[in-house]
Amino acid sequence: MIQMAKSTAKLDSSPATVRQRIRRRSDLPKGESLCDHCTAKCCHYFALPIDEPVSRKDFDFIRWYLLHDRASVFVDEETWYLLVHTTCKHLQADNRCGIYETRPQICREYTTDDCEFDDDWCYERYFETPEQIDEYADALFGPQFEQVGLRKQDMIRSRRPTGLPVV
Ligand code: SF4
Numbered sequence: 001m002i003q004m005a006k007s008t009a010k011l012d013s014s015p016a017t018v019r020q021r022i023r024r025r026s027d028l029p030k031g032e033s034l035c036d037h038c039t040a041k042c043c044h045y046f047a048l049p050i051d052e053p054v055s056r057k058d059f060d061f062i063r064w065y066l067l068h069d070r071a072s073v074f075v076d077e078e079t080w081y082l083l084v085h086t087t088c089k090h091l092q093a094d095n096r097c098g099i100y101e102t103r104p105q106i107c108r109e110y111t112t113d114d115c116e117f118d119d120d121w122c123y124e125r126y127f128e129t130p131e132q133i134d135e136y137a138d139a140l141f142g143p144q145f146e147q148v149g150l151r152k153q154d155m156i157r158s159r160r161p162t163g164l165p166v167v
């Protein structure tokens with residue numbers, strides 16, 4: 001999300017080259033910027049905290065999120081987040097910020113101290129598909145839909161929309 005420390009030197013950003021350079025932050029030579037060895041991982045997603053689901057209806061909202069491309073939901077330290085895997089429109093081909101001088105405050109405040117450069121993070125709960133959250137909710141509340149005679153794809157199919165849904 002931020003490349004505060006990136007220099008103006010041109011970076012060969014081919015994934016193979018980056019991987020050969022620095023794999024762990026502990027390998028970083030003194031005085032170098034970690035961002036100069038990164039494919040800008042933090043500029044390829046955003047995550048928003050969401051209310052913890054407590055009812056079947058809440059879980060169904062999350063199922064709706066997960067019916068969309070590139071959406072995931074995870075729980076970290078008991079906070080639920082909607083994670084959208086999408087690339088910032090201003091990320092350049094060389095993995096530098098195209099609006100560095102006017103980048104948003106959240107990008108300015110993000111630092112390499114605890115970023116995902118070499119993350120091996122593991123979330124308490126991580127849901128990538130509607131089936132996963134459905135299974136989780138089923139375990140809490142029992143099945144949402146009548147099981148008998150229904151094909152699996154029918155169980156997760158939404159009704160014909162009457163308008164743009166607004167949460
Ligand atoms: S504005 Fe710049 S630093 Fe922020 S996410 Fe986009 S490319 Fe990254």
Ligand code: SF4
Binds near residue numbers: 002040110111
């Ligand atoms: S993930 Fe870390 S190292 Fe990579 S660009 Fe973002 S802040 Fe820099």
